[in-house]
Amino acid sequence: MDEKKKAVIIGGGIAGVQAAGAINGMSIHLISDEPYLPYYRMRIEEIFSGSTPESLYMHPQSWYEEKGIELINGHVSSIDRESKIVKLSDGRGICYDKLLLATGSHARRVELPGTIERSFVLRSMDDAVRMRKELENADSFAVLGGGLLGLEAAYSVASDFHIPVTVLETAPYILPRQLDKESAEILSAKLLESGVTVITSASVRECCGDYLVLANGRKIPASVFCFSIGVDPAKELAEGAHLTVNRGIVVGENLASSDPDIFACGDSAELNGRTFGLALHAREMGSAAAKAMMGECVSYKPSEPTALLKVGGIDVVSFGTPEGEKKVETDGEKRRTFFIKDGIIVGAVLLNDKASMMSVKAMIGKKA
Ligand SMILES: Cc1cc2nc3c(=O)[nH]c(=O)nc-3n(C[C@H](O)[C@H](O)[C@H](O)COP(=O)(O)OP(=O)(O)OC[C@H]3O[C@@H](n4cnc5c(N)ncnc54)[C@H](O)[C@@H]3O)c2cc1C
Incomplete structure (x- = not known):
C-alpha cells in the first residue's frame, strides 16, 4: 500500500495554518501550544472591547476536519532529526517526512x-x-x-x-x-x-x-x-536540533533550513539576512513552504511591506523607506509625502489618503 507522506507543522499561527491549508496529498499534523483554535493574532486587541476569543478564530473546527488536518494541542520540546520524530513535552512523539517550523516570535x-x-x-x-x-x-x-x-x-x-x-x-x-x-x-x-x-x-x-x-x-x-519594543524569532527548537540559526532560523529561497527535510517560515525564519515580523510575509512564506514540502521547485521573494494603521481617525499608509529628498503634496486633510533617491521614488507616506494606496504603491521604485 502506498502510504501518504507525513507533513508535520509546528505552530498554529498564520504561517502554519496557511501552509496546512495549501498542502495536498500528504497527511498533515498541525501542532500548536495555545489553548485555542488558530486565531488572527493581529486582532487580539479586539478582546479589550469585549470580543470573544472564538470571534477571532481563522477557521471553525470543521475547516480542519474537511481539509484532513489533524490539530494537536501540545508543546514541542525537541526534534530528533535522525529518527524524524518531534517530541512533545507530555511525552508524545510524532513522526514526520517533512517538518515545518512556524514557531513565530517572542515579544521582547x-x-x-x-x-x-x-x-x-x-x-x-x-x-x-x-x-x-x-x-x-x-x-x-x-x-x-x-x-x-x-x-x-x-x-x-x-x-x-x-x-x-x-x-x-x-x-x-x-x-x-x-x-x-x-x-x-x-x-x-x-x-x-x-x-x-x-x-x-x-x-x-x-x-x-x-x-x-x-x-x-x-x-x-x-x-x-x-x-512593545519588538520581537525575537522563536528559534530555540531549531537551535536544539543543531540547524543553522542566526537571528532567526536560516532558510534558503525554497524555505528549507540546513536540513533539507525541515523548513521554516513566518516570523521564525531568516532569509538572506532578513527576519520579517509581518502577517503578509507569514502568509506568503506559508504558501511557499507548503509547495516546497510537496516537492515543488520554489524560489520565494518577499513582497515589499505596506504599513497600514488607523489611529485617532487618521489613516496612515507607509511604503518603502522614508529616506532621501522629500516632496510633500497636500489636499485639505490629505497629505502625501514622497521620498526620492537618485531620481527614484523609494518610499511614500500617506495621511488620510488610503484611496491613493494602490496608485502610490505602483510608483515605488519608479522614476520621480
Ligand atoms: C497585537 C499584534 C498586532 C499585529 N498587527 C499586525 C498588523 O497589523 N499587520 C501585520 O502584518 N502584522 C501584524 N502583527 C504581526 C503578525 O501577527 C505576525 O507577523 C504573525 O502572526 C506571524 O505569524 P507566524 O505564523 O509566523 O507566527 P505566530 O503567529 O507567532 O504563531 C506561532 C505559533 O507557534 C506556536 N509555537 C511556538 N513554539 C511552539 C512549540 N515549540 N510547540 C508548539 N507550538 C509552538 C506559538 O505559540 C504560536 O501559536 C501583529 C502582531 C501582534 C501581536
Missing part, C-alpha cells in the same frame, strides 16, 4: 527595577485576556515603544477604557521606521485628541508603584504598562 521585554506584576506584552490571546482584566481596574496605562503595535495598543486602550494613556518612545518621533518627522508629529497631535500622550526621546529608568520614572526624573502614571 526589558528588566526594569521595581514592580513588574502589572507589566505585559501583547503577543497572544492569553496576554490580551489577562491585560483586559487588569485594565478593568486600572486608572492609567503606558506603552513602552511607539511602533505600529504600540500605537495600536495605546489607541485601543484609550478608546475602550477611557483612562489616560502615554506612549514612551526612545526615538525623537514615533514610527521612525515608517514615517518622516513631520508626518509623525501630525499623528502624535491626532493621538493626543484621542487621549494618548506621546513622549519622545524618552528613556524609562524604573517602575515605582503606579508610575514609570523616566531618566530625567519625570513620573508617568502607569498602573498597567505594556512593552
Whole structure:
C-alpha cells in the first residue's frame, strides 16, 4: 500500500495554518501550544472591547476536519532529526517526512527595577485576556515603544477604557521606521485628541508603584504598562536540533533550513539576512513552504511591506523607506509625502489618503 507522506507543522499561527491549508496529498499534523483554535493574532486587541476569543478564530473546527488536518494541542520540546520524530513535552512523539517550523516570535521585554506584576506584552490571546482584566481596574496605562503595535495598543486602550494613556518612545518621533518627522508629529497631535500622550526621546529608568520614572526624573502614571519594543524569532527548537540559526532560523529561497527535510517560515525564519515580523510575509512564506514540502521547485521573494494603521481617525499608509529628498503634496486633510533617491521614488507616506494606496504603491521604485 502506498502510504501518504507525513507533513508535520509546528505552530498554529498564520504561517502554519496557511501552509496546512495549501498542502495536498500528504497527511498533515498541525501542532500548536495555545489553548485555542488558530486565531488572527493581529486582532487580539479586539478582546479589550469585549470580543470573544472564538470571534477571532481563522477557521471553525470543521475547516480542519474537511481539509484532513489533524490539530494537536501540545508543546514541542525537541526534534530528533535522525529518527524524524518531534517530541512533545507530555511525552508524545510524532513522526514526520517533512517538518515545518512556524514557531513565530517572542515579544521582547526589558528588566526594569521595581514592580513588574502589572507589566505585559501583547503577543497572544492569553496576554490580551489577562491585560483586559487588569485594565478593568486600572486608572492609567503606558506603552513602552511607539511602533505600529504600540500605537495600536495605546489607541485601543484609550478608546475602550477611557483612562489616560502615554506612549514612551526612545526615538525623537514615533514610527521612525515608517514615517518622516513631520508626518509623525501630525499623528502624535491626532493621538493626543484621542487621549494618548506621546513622549519622545524618552528613556524609562524604573517602575515605582503606579508610575514609570523616566531618566530625567519625570513620573508617568502607569498602573498597567505594556512593552512593545519588538520581537525575537522563536528559534530555540531549531537551535536544539543543531540547524543553522542566526537571528532567526536560516532558510534558503525554497524555505528549507540546513536540513533539507525541515523548513521554516513566518516570523521564525531568516532569509538572506532578513527576519520579517509581518502577517503578509507569514502568509506568503506559508504558501511557499507548503509547495516546497510537496516537492515543488520554489524560489520565494518577499513582497515589499505596506504599513497600514488607523489611529485617532487618521489613516496612515507607509511604503518603502522614508529616506532621501522629500516632496510633500497636500489636499485639505490629505497629505502625501514622497521620498526620492537618485531620481527614484523609494518610499511614500500617506495621511488620510488610503484611496491613493494602490496608485502610490505602483510608483515605488519608479522614476520621480
Ligand atoms: C497585537 C499584534 C498586532 C499585529 N498587527 C499586525 C498588523 O497589523 N499587520 C501585520 O502584518 N502584522 C501584524 N502583527 C504581526 C503578525 O501577527 C505576525 O507577523 C504573525 O502572526 C506571524 O505569524 P507566524 O505564523 O509566523 O507566527 P505566530 O503567529 O507567532 O504563531 C506561532 C505559533 O507557534 C506556536 N509555537 C511556538 N513554539 C511552539 C512549540 N515549540 N510547540 C508548539 N507550538 C509552538 C506559538 O505559540 C504560536 O501559536 C501583529 C502582531 C501582534 C501581536
